[in-house]
Amino acid sequence: MKGNVSVTVRVPAKVNVQLAVGAPRSDGFHDLANVFLAVGLYDEVTVEPSDGGLRLTCSGPDADQVPLDRTNLAARAAIALAARHGLGEPGVHIHIAKDIPVAGGMAGGSADAAGALLACDALWGTETPRDDLLAICAELGSDVPFSLVGGAALGRGRGELLTPLEVGGAFHWVFAVADGGLSTPAVYAEFDRLTEGVAVPEPEASPALLEALRTGDPSALAAALANDLQPAALSLRPSLAETLRAGTEAGALAALVSGSGPTTAFLTKDAESATAVAEALIASATCRTARVAVSPAPGATVL
Numbered sequence: 001m002k003g004n005v006s007v008t009v010r011v012p013a014k015v016n017v018q019l020a021v022g023a024p025r026s027d028g029f030h031d032l033a034n035v036f037l038a039v040g041l042y043d044e045v046t047v048e049p050s051d052g053g054l055r056l057t058c059s060g061p062d063a064d065q066v067p068l069d070r071t072n073l074a075a076r077a078a079i080a081l082a083a084r085h086g087l088g089e090p091g092v093h094i095h096i097a098k099d100i101p102v103a104g105g106m107a108g109g110s111a112d113a114a115g116a117l118l119a120c121d122a123l124w125g126t127e128t129p130r131d132d133l134l135a136i137c138a139e140l141g142s143d144v145p146f147s148l149v150g151g152a153a154l155g156r157g158r159g160e161l162l163t164p165l166e167v168g169g170a171f172h173w174v175f176a177v178a179d180g181g182l183s184t185p186a187v188y189a190e191f192d193r194l195t196e197g198v199a200v201p202e203p204e205a206s207p208a209l210l211e212a213l214r215t216g217d218p219s220a221l222a223a224a225l226a227n228d229l230q231p232a233a234l235s236l237r238p239s240l241a242e243t244l245r246a247g248t249e250a251g252a253l254a255a256l257v258s259g260s261g262p263t264t265a266f267l268t269k270d271a272e273s274a275t276a277v278a279e280a281l282i283a284s285a286t287c288r289t290a291r292v293a294v295s296p297a298p299g300a301t302v303l
C-alpha cells in the first residue's frame with residue numbers, strides 16, 4: 001500500500017455520434033455499433049483512506065440526484081477492485097465533484113466508476129494491468145470501458161468491446177440539459193416496443209461517419225450523425241423535439257439526442273457558433289441549461 005495521500009482522477013462525459021442498435025439479445029442487452037466520442041465536460045473523483053469503511057460524498061449542482069450508498073457506480077468500482085486483489089471491504093472515502101448531467105445520456109455514472117477504479121488503483125498501489133481494469137469496467141456497465149479510454153472508439157457487443165478511432169480535429173458541441181433524467185433501460189424497452197414486428201438490421205458503423213471523424217470535418221460529421229434510440233427518447237419525452245428545433249434554428253450544423261437522452265447534442269462549425277447556439281438555447285427556454293464542450297477529450301486521467 002502507498003501512503004496516506006489522496007488521488008484525484010478527471011473523467012470525461014461522452015456523446016454517441018452514431019448509435020446503431022440491433023435486436024434484443026437473450027441476456028436483455030442489445031448488440032450495438034456504438035461510436036463514442038469523449039467530450040470536455042468532466043467529473044472529478046477523489047479518493048483517500050478512510051477509517052470508517054466505504055464513504056461516499058458528492059458536490060455540484062445535481063449532487064442531490066446522486067445516490068450515496070453502495071449502488072453508486074463509483075462505490076461498486078472500488079468494491080470490485082478491492083475484491084480483485086483480495087483486499088476485503090475497502091476503507092476509502094470517495095468524493096465525486098459532479099459536473100456531468102445526471103441520468104442525461106452522457107455516461108456520468110460510468111465516468112465516476114472509471115474514475116474511482118483508476119483512483120483506487122493508484123491509492124492502493126495495486127498496479128492492475130490495463131486489460132484487467134477494462135474487464136472490471138465492462139462488468140460495471142456497458143459504457144464504463146469507454147469512460148476509462150476516452151478519445152473516440154467504436155464499441156461493439158453491448159458497447160464494451162472497444163476499437164480506438166482516429167480523430168483528425170476538434171469538434172465544437174453544445175449540450176442542452178433537460179429537466180429530469182431518462183432511464184436507460186426504459187429507453188431501450190421503448191426502442192423494442194417501437195420496432196416490434198420490424199426486422200431490425202445488424203448494427204454497423206457508418207463508413208462516412210468514421211471518415212468524417214478521421215478528417216475532423218464538422219459538416220461531414222453533421223451529415224452522418226445518427227442515433228437509433230432517438231425515436232424512443234422522443235416518444236418518452238416529446239418536448240425534446242422543441243429543443244432540437246431551437247438549436248437547429250440557432251445555426252447548429254446538426255442536432256441529436258445524446259445516447260438514451262434526455263440531453264440533446266448540437267454540433268457547430270466552430271467555438272463562436274457554439275457560444276451563439278448555447279445562448280439561443282438558454283433564451284428559448286426549451287432546456288434547463290446549455291453547455292459548450294470540445295471533443296475529443298482524453299479518458300480517465302490521474303491529476
Ligand SMILES: C[C@](O)(CO)[C@H](O)COP(=O)(O)OP(=O)(O)OC[C@H]1O[C@@H](n2ccc(N)nc2=O)[C@H](O)[C@@H]1O
Nearest residue numbers: 028029030032141142143144158159184185188259260
Ligand atoms: C445508451 C448508452 O449510453 C449508449 O452509449 C449505453 O448503451 C448504455 O450503457 P450503460 O448505461 O452503461 O448501460 P448498462 O448499465 O450496461 O445497462 C443498463 C440497461 O440498458 C440496457 N442496455 C444497455 C446496453 C446495451 N447494449 N443494450 C441494452 O439493452 C439494458 O436494459 C440494461 O439492463
Ligand SMILES: Nc1ncnc2c1ncn2[C@@H]1O[C@H](COP(=O)(O)OP(=O)(O)OP(=O)(O)O)[C@@H](O)[C@H]1O
Nearest residue numbers: 072073102103104105106107108109110112143184
Ligand atoms: N456516480 C453516479 N452518478 C450519477 N448517477 C449514478 C451514479 N451511480 C449510480 N447512479 C444512478 O444511475 C442513474 C443514471 O445516472 P447516469 O448519470 O449514469 O446516467 P446516464 O448518463 O444517462 O448514463 P448512460 O449515458 O451511461 O446511459 C442515476 O439516476 C442514479 O440513480
